[in-house]
Amino acid sequence: MFDTSRSVAFVTLVVFAASLYYCLIQARRGTRFYLRRIPGLDAVDECVGRAAEMGRPIHMTPGYGGLTGSGAPLTIAGLEVQSYLARQCATYDVRLIISVAYPEVLPVSQEVQRAGHIAAGRPETYREEDVRFLSSSQFAFASAIIGTIEREKCVANIMVGSFAAEAIFLAENSAQLGCITIGGCTNLYQLPFFIAACDYTLIGEEIFAGSAHFSQDPEKIAVLRAQDMGKLALLLTLFVAVVTALAGSQELLKLLRQ
Amino acid sequence: MRRTVPGIILFVVGFLIVVDFFFKIPVINNLSRDIRNWVTLIANIAIGLGGANLLMVHTRNVQRKKREWEHSVVLVVLFAVTVILGISRSTNDRFYRFIFDNINVPIGSTLFATAAFQMASASYRTFRVRNIESAMLLITGVLVMLGKVSLGEMIASWFPALAQWLLDVWNTATQRGIMMCTAIGLVMASLRVIVGLERSHFGAGE
Numbered sequence: 015m016f017d018t019s020r021s022v023a024f025v026t027l028v029v030f031a032a033s034l035y036y037c038l039i040q041a042r043r044g045t046r047f048y049l050r051r052i053p054g055l056d057a058v059d060e061c062v063g064r065a066a067e068m069g070r071p072i073h074m075t076p077g078y079g080g081l082t083g084s085g086a087p088l089t090i091a092g093l094e095v096q097s098y099l100a101r102q103c104a105t106y107d108v109r110l111i112i113s114v115a116y117p118e119v120l121p122v123s124q125e126v127q128r129a130g131h132i133a134a135g136r137p138e139t140y141r142e143e144d145v146r147f148l149s150s151s152q153f154a155f156a157s158a159i160i161g162t163i164e165r166e167k168c169v170a171n172i173m174v175g176s177f178a179a180e181a182i183f184l185a186e187n188s189a190q191l192g193c194i195t196i197g198g199c200t201n202l203y204q205l206p207f208f209i210a211a212c213d214y215t216l217i218g219e220e221i222f223a224g225s226a227h228f229s230q231d232p233e234k235i236a237v238l239r240a241q242d243m244g245k246l247a248l249l250l251t252l253f254v255a256v257v258t259a260l261a262g263s264q265e266l267l268k269l270l271r272q
Numbered sequence: 273m274r275r276t277v278p279g280i281i282l283f284v285v286g287f288l289i290v291v292d293f294f295f296k297i298p299v300i301n302n303l304s305r306d307i308r309n310w311v312t313l314i315a316n317i318a319i320g321l322g323g324a325n326l327l328m329v330h331t332r333n334v335q336r337k338k339r340e341w342e343h344s345v346v347l348v349v350l351f352a353v354t355v356i357l358g359i360s361r362s363t364n365d366r367f368y369r370f371i372f373d374n375i376n377v378p379i380g381s382t383l384f385a386t387a388a389f390q391m392a393s394a395s396y397r398t399f400r401v402r403n404i405e406s407a408m409l410l411i412t413g414v415l416v417m418l419g420k421v422s423l424g425e426m427i428a429s430w431f432p433a434l435a436q437w438l439l440d441v442w443n444t445a446t447q448r449g450i451m452m453c454t455a456i457g458l459v460m461a462s463l464r465v466i467v468g469l470e471r472s473h474f475g476a477g478e
Binding site: 015016017020023024026027030031034038080081082084086087088090091093094097098116117118120121122125126128129142143145146147148151152153154156157161165179182183185186187189190200202205207209210211217218219221222225233234237238240241244245248 | 290293294295296297311314315318319320321322323325326328329332338339340343376379380383384386387390391393394395397398447450451452453454456457458459460461462463464465467469470472473474475
């Protein structure tokens with residue numbers, strides 16, 4: 015019944031779930047975990063402030079990804095940033111333009127945008143046409159975003175989610191157009207481009223911290239604490255595997271390769 | 273209700289998919305397969321929403337004579353032609369293929385080709401010494417570049433070996449660190465969504 019070839023993944027998941035449960039219980043008992051400031055997420059408020067001063071819009075995209083497969087958590091991470099951004103923009107009367115690449119993201123993104131306006135107490139300022147489906151074709155999507163930024167004279171371009179070869183195109187052209195650029199993705203091949211071309215970069219797992227960072231909700235911060243505990247467990251496992259391998263035993267390495 | 277019901281559906285579906293991944297239980301495996309089929313179905317229905325949104329945005333651009341509204345006219349016309357041809361004939365139709373192969377593909381390839389120039393201008397901005405980190409980046413970048421071109425080997429025979437060492441040891445170690453942390457982040461983000469700790473993407477409540 016149990017697929018033994020996936021036993022390491024199963025044990026890992028159980029350990030992570032247990033650490034998540036432990037940290038949540040701690041948070042509910044009143045423990046406050048420390049969450050370091052992430053410059054890329056702090057810069058979101060800077061973008062809103064600049065846009066409000068200049069009376070120009072902000073552009074944001076939750077990436078070139080959908081809501082299915084392994085890219086879904088990245089799109090959701092982008093939508094979490096959009097959720098905060100929509101509320102802030104509605105509060106300060108800044109227009110927020112969202113571009114999505116996959117049609118299934120469109121209704122979710124529209125709803126997140128609408129919720130932001132409602133949370134800010136200004137549902138009447140929500141404009142349906144500001145959340146746009148562009149194209150599922152990679153470079154059509156990228157060039158449409160640059161066209162939007164150029165035509166609408168956006169002051170900032172925030173890109174958090176799943177990105178592929180269009181990353182450098184988006185980041186560099188936004189920078190050339192004078193935007194504050196914030197990029198965040200987990201794709202190792204695109205991260206160097208974001209680091210090179212963007213003003214602020216969210217590297218790898220940092221993109222998942224958005225929700226906790228913006229809300230400062232103890233339970234959401236507890237999830238990040240559980241994530242750190244998972245990283246510590248992984249480091250210890252790797253250390254033990256290296257020591258046992260040097261001692262001549264390959265068993266743990268074989269197990270980890272499963 | 274608008275946030276509770278989706279939360280329950282998400283938990284049940286997420287739990288079933290996880291169980292399906294680890295266990296061979298025919299009932300759950302079949303259910304999981306059906307759920308994945310539903311996902312495909314819903315994603316395809318959403319294409320209609322995407323098309324409607326695209327038309328709405330661009331017809332408004334034309335109506336209000338917004339800046340560069342002529343581009344919107346081109347988009348709407350080509351959109352209509354492609355949809356009509358695709359539905360009335362087929363996606364293998366000669367005219368349909370002509371539009372795709374002679375407009376879509378070359379424009380995509382052209383834009384992809386410009387990536388080299390974007391990289392050059394981004395590198396120019398990045399490789400400026402502003403602090404210790406950027407100085408290290410510049411030095412490492414120059415060493416790797418010299419090691420990867422024949423000029424480097426002409427200057428010193430050990431440049432290629434040094435560049436490879438930097439890539440194999442420092443670069444790979446860093447990339448794997450990021451990769452493993454990202455994998456843990458993905459698992460935790462998924463768990464957070466499944467157990468209902470993250471609900472901002474559900475939108476507004478009642």
